Amino acid sequence: MPRSGAQARARLREAALDLYAERGYEATTTAEIAARAGVTERTYFRHFADKREVLFDGEAELREVMIAAIASAQETTSPLSLVLRAYTAAVPLFVAGRPTAERRAQIIVTSPALQERAHTKSASLTEALIGALEQRGIPEPTARLAARAGAAIFERASRAWSGTPAQDLAALIAQAADELRSLI
Amino acid sequence: MPRSGAQARARLREAALDLYAERGYEATTTAEIAARAGVTERTYFRHFADKREVLFDGEAELREVMIAAIASAQETTSPLSLVLRAYTAAVPLFVAGRPTAERRAQIIVTSPALQERAHTKSASLTEALIGALEQRGIPEPTARLAARAGAAIFERASRAWSGTPAQDLAALIAQAADELRSLI
DNA sequence: AGTCGTAGTGACAGTCACTGACACTATCAG
């Protein structure tokens, strides 16, 4: 394995986060990000598909953890429980990534383009969960319904978590699930 | 009121639909769309915010119908029922717009950029429903949970509907709601 | 009939995200 490129990628991430926060997403050019990271614009686009993607790196790890949680669950677990188990398994990742996630969130709310990408990311995560459920023999429509219900539950928990940092996210997930049950 | 512009807008919609279908979304330029519609590229961008938006025109009507359905419901209706009532009220619109919707859907699946926009559109519709629920005094977190559950239900119904055109969409919505209940 | 305000349009120049192609270089395996 030659020159790793991982450092450049990390510098690009930080540079983008800084610049987007300082002068705003739209007022920042990809050339400026590259310059601050000490590379050329062309190199930026070798690491990230577009100007937004740099804010959504590290999503792969999250997806893998969640898929693994579904794959390794007991035989008899219900579809929705599988999805909630996946989100709960990811709680440590959310806790660890929290400081960065907050900075990111503050940037994302300022730009419709970034919110759009955020939606896409969570939709693609949902698709991955659906795939994992199907691997366990759950029919596609059922899997989709369960995954989307789980996503709604997690969003509710996650929003509550942003409000009160002290709470335990896993407990909030369970609580949101109860809320949904009472709604239906 | 001077020159309406509605005709140009309609021609742009059709031109885009044709070209995207013929040669693909990415292989089509906005200049080509404008040319086929008999206007300049600049005029295209006066009618539509970007290259994708032309495929998502007429969303406003849908939103209004659904919001009205929520606003005009009985006092005692539960949050989820309100949301389902909104989707059900929109069924005639979906039936009427079906032929175009199918062409559009075929185009959208060919391009990640268009799928991204489609996600954004349904997310913004969900936000509008949340707002309508809040108007009725339902607290935001509850409204959000109900709106997202309703969206999941409708997606499930809508997918079933694409498969078997004969079925009644309203019935499929009720059926999908039962499915979700049994999942929880 | 003439005038006047308004919404829509064309023309033009410019910025910037993103891509393809080619040459060069740092690193590691043997």
Add this chain to the structure above:
DNA sequence: CTGATAGTGTCAGTGACTGTCACTACGACT
């Protein structure tokens, strides 16, 4: 030490999108 490979720089190009200014169609109003 050599060769294979992943990463990078350079350069030229396309196309989405924007600001600005002048012009025109149309309806309102006298």
